[in-house]
Amino acid sequence: MRSGSLIAIAGTLLLPLAVQAAEITLYRCVDAKGKVTLRDSPCAKGETQETRTFQRPVDPPPRPAAQAPAPSAPAKPPEVRYVTVNTPRPLYECVTPDGERYTSDTDAGNPRWVPLWTLGYPMWPQRTFRSEGLTVSTPAPRPPDVRPPGRPHPVHPAFFASSTYIADECHALPQEEVCSRLNDRRYEIKRRYFNAMPSERAVLDNEERAVVARMNSDCGAY
Template sequence: MRPVCRHRCAVLLPAVLAATAATALPCAALAEDVVIYRCTDAQGRLSLRDTPCASGERQQVQTMLRPVDPPPRPVAPAPPPSPPAAPAVVQTVVLQPPRPMYECVTPDGETYTSDTAEGNPRWVPLWTLGYPAVAPYRRSGGEFRADIGVHDGRVDGRISIDHAVRGRRHPTAAGYSAGTWVRDACHPLPQQEVCDRLRDRRYALDRRYNSALQSERTEIVREQRGIDARLANDCRNH
């Protein structure tokens, strides 16, 4: 009898559990679960509801998990503030004004260039400038004096020749061979012409370098460096 009972109990137990589930809320259902009741009346009409079926209706219960909102997404931390920008480095570039160049003319009509407005000096007798070679004497106390005005283009001057009186005779005129320094006339060149002449001089030095002696090449290189520096500073836009 025991084996039979054991077999019958194994067959009847699932049916009992199913009937219990059809008439009552499962014990495992939690408060946060959703219970849906499937009700079928005597006419075979089907309805779904969230409360138990009426008496006489066939009931089926379905338990579902209540939808739960996902946890809020973690807020990404704010990025750290950017480090302050490094202060801009101010570079001061000092440019010298272009150096002028002058073209000077000698008395013979030859021309040359100079970095100053003062041409080459030369000594000339005063008579070449229109001054008289003989000046009259005039009495000054017990002496006679001959005064000669001199002008060298910049400064006015005077030359005095004194003669002491001896006896009754006195001089009437004084001859002299004085002279003065004069400079060649110069005029400034336009900046474009200055740059062109510097480049011409640089090119002439390049050609001369190949045939120059070793001692001359040192001077050529030194002059070329000076021309290159002047071209870089004075001839950027020319």
């Protein structure tokens, strides 16, 4: 038997004895019939004996106990952010009865009281009389049309004693158009600023700040 095989077999036999002695002796016995026996005690009488001495294996130091992982910090709840989005303020385009156009922040435009005669409603002089304690006013009769042939028609005086409330027609502009007009107004303020008097410049400064603040709020990076 080769010595390599002997060592391998010896290692197998030595495992249970490794903890009992510092050195282990292994006996290789061969009887008369050539049978080989490996044992840890001397061979029997009449057997050929060979011995091998092995150093007791040294056990490795025990492994340190595995440390329990440190408890992880509790997960933070997701941060909730509230974003407030301002609704863009509308801008209206209004048209006067004369066809003049202007912009307004409300759909009321520029409401105003105007005399009726400005709307084409003439009023003739009135006559007043009393009847049973009541005062009654009635329109005076129109003067007769008396004129010589070929003369122009006489103009009779008319009295306008009343007025009415009117509001211009207004409609909301698209937001893109609103931002464009605000931008135009900002450049118009800058253009007027250089030729303005100091008192007017203060007014223009306030107006420009208001326009810029509204553009930043409603138009983004316009």
